Amino acid sequence: MTSHQAPHRVFNFSPGPAALPTEVLEKAAAEMLDWRGMGVSVMEVSHRGKDFMEVAAKASHDFRSLLKIPEDYAVLFMQGGAIGENGIVPLNLMLPQGKANYLITGQWSARSAKEASRYGQVQIVANGADAKGRYQRLPTRSDWQIDPEGAYFHLCVNETIDGLAFDGLIDRGDAPFQAPAAMPVVADVSSTILSEALDVSQFGVLYGGAQKNIGPAGLTFVIVRKDLLGRAHPLCPSAFNYQIVAENDSMYNTPPTYSIYLAGLVFEWLIAQGGVESIAKVNAQKARLLYDTIDQTDFYYNLVEPAYRSKMNVCFFLRDETLNTQFLKESQASGLLALKGHRLVGGMRASIYNAMPLAGVEALVAFMKAFEKRYG
Numbered sequence: 001m002t003s004h005q006a007p008h009r010v011f012n013f014s015p016g017p018a019a020l021p022t023e024v025l026e027k028a029a030a031e032m033l034d035w036r037g038m039g040v041s042v043m044e045v046s047h048r049g050k051d052f053m054e055v056a057a058k059a060s061h062d063f064r065s066l067l068k069i070p071e072d073y074a075v076l077f078m079q080g081g082a083i084g085e086n087g088i089v090p091l092n093l094m095l096p097q098g099k100a101n102y103l104i105t106g107q108w109s110a111r112s113a114k115e116a117s118r119y120g121q122v123q124i125v126a127n128g129a130d131a132k133g134r135y136q137r138l139p140t141r142s143d144w145q146i147d148p149e150g151a152y153f154h155l156c157v158n159e160t161i162d163g164l165a166f167d168g169l170i171d172r173g174d175a176p177f178q179a180p181a182a183m184p185v186v187a188d189v190s191s192t193i194l195s196e197a198l199d200v201s202q203f204g205v206l207y208g209g210a211q212k213n214i215g216p217a218g219l220t221f222v223i224v225r226k227d228l229l230g231r232a233h234p235l236c237p238s239a240f241n242y243q244i245v246a247e248n249d250s251m252y253n254t255p256p257t258y259s260i261y262l263a264g265l266v267f268e269w270l271i272a273q274g275g276v277e278s279i280a281k282v283n284a285q286k287a288r289l290l291y292d293t294i295d296q297t298d299f300y301y302n303l304v305e306p307a308y309r310s311k312m313n314v315c316f317f318l319r320d321e322t323l324n325t326q327f328l329k330e331s332q333a334s335g336l337l338a339l340k341g342h343r344l345v346g347g348m349r350a351s352i353y354n355a356m357p358l359a360g361v362e363a364l365v366a367f368m369k370a371f372e373k374r375y376g
C-alpha cells in the first residue's frame with residue numbers, strides 16, 4: 001500500500017516509551033530496508049561487524065560529548081532497564097560494606113530501595129512521603145540519616161510518576177550526619193537524561209532506561225566512574241558486571257543493536273538542535289507555560305512545591321475529578337495523546353521530554369483553557 005499523504009502524527013505525552021523526534025523516525029524508516037547500500041536493515045547485521053561497530057562507537061562518542069562525560073567515566077550500553085539496574089547496582093557496588101544509603105523521594109526511588117534490600121542492608125536516609133503517601137518536596141536535609149559506612153548513596157533525580165525533581169547534588173558534609181565525601185552518589189536519571197546539563201563528575205554512577213529521552217525501550221545506559229569497576233559480587237551475572245561490560249565495549253553479549261542505532265540518530269538530532277544547553281532552554285519554557293496555566297486557575301492544581309516541580313513530567317489534577325474521563329476523551333480527540341496520570345497517583349500527567357516541541361505544549365495549554373471554559 002502506498003500513500004502520498006503526510007503520516008498522521010499527534011502530540012504524544014506518553015511517559016515512556018515516549019515520543020521520538022519525527023526526523024529520527026523518518027530517517028530510520030528511509031534506511032529500514034537498505035542500510036548503507038548493503039541491502040539489509042541495521043537490525044540484520046552482526047554487532048561485531050565493522051559497520052555496526054562504527055554505529056555503536058559514534059553513538060557512544062556523541063553521548064559523551066553531549067553530556068561532557070569526563071575521560072575517567074565508562075559509558076555502558078546494557079539491557080534490563082532501570083528496574084534491572086535496581087538489582088545490578090547493588091551487585092556491582094555494595095561490597096565490601098554490604099550496605100548502602102537510599103533517599104526516597106517518590107515511587108521509583110522507593111522501588112529501588114526495596115530491590116536493593118534483597119542484596120544487603122539498606123539505610124533509608126529519609127522518606128519524603130506525606131501522610132497520604134504523596135511526594136511533594138525533598139525531605140528536609142537536617143532529617144537525613146546517612147549511614148557513613150554505606151558503600152554508596154542512591155537517589156532518583158526525577159520521579160517520573162510523582163512529577164518531582166531535584167538536581168541530585170547533595171551536600172553530604174554537614175553535621176551531624178557526616179558521610180565520607182568519597183561515598184559515590186548513584187542516580188537514576190531515566191527521565192531527565194540529556195534534558196538539561198548535568199555535572200557528571202559529581203556522581204559515581206548515572207543510569208536509566210533509554211525509552212524517554214534517548215530512543216526505544218530495550219537499551220539501558222550506565223555511566224560509571226572507572227575506579228568503581230571491579231567490585232562486583234562474585235555471583236553478579238557476567239553480562240551485568242560493569243567491569244566486564246566496560247572491558248568488552250558493551251559487546252560482552254549481543255547488545256540491543258537497533259535501539260543503539262536509533263539512540264545514535266537521536267544524539268545526532270540533539271546535536272543539530274544545538275545540544276543539551278539549547279534544548280534545556282526549550283524544556284524550561286515548555287514546563288513554565290504548563291505550570292503557569294495550572295497555577296492561574298482553581299480548575300486545575302498541582303501539589304508539588306514549586307522548587308521541586310519536574311520539567312519533564314508535569315502532573316496535574318482537575319478539581320472536579322468526575323471530569324477526568326471527559327478530559328481524556330476530548331484531549332485525545334484533539335490530538336493530545338496519553339495524558340492519563342499514573343495509576344498510583346491519578347489525575348493527569350503530561351510528559352514533555354526533548355522530542356515534545358513547544359507547539360505541543362501550546363496545543364495542550366489551549367485545550368486546557370478551552371476545556372475549563374466548557375466545564376468550569
Ligand SMILES: Cc1ncc(COP(=O)(O)O)c(C=O)c1O
Pocket residue numbers: 015016080081082083084108156158159160161188189190191208209210
Ligand atoms: C525514574 C524511573 N526509574 C525507573 C523506571 C523503570 O524503568 P524500566 O521500565 O526501564 O526498567 C522508570 C520508568 O518509567 C523511571 O521513570
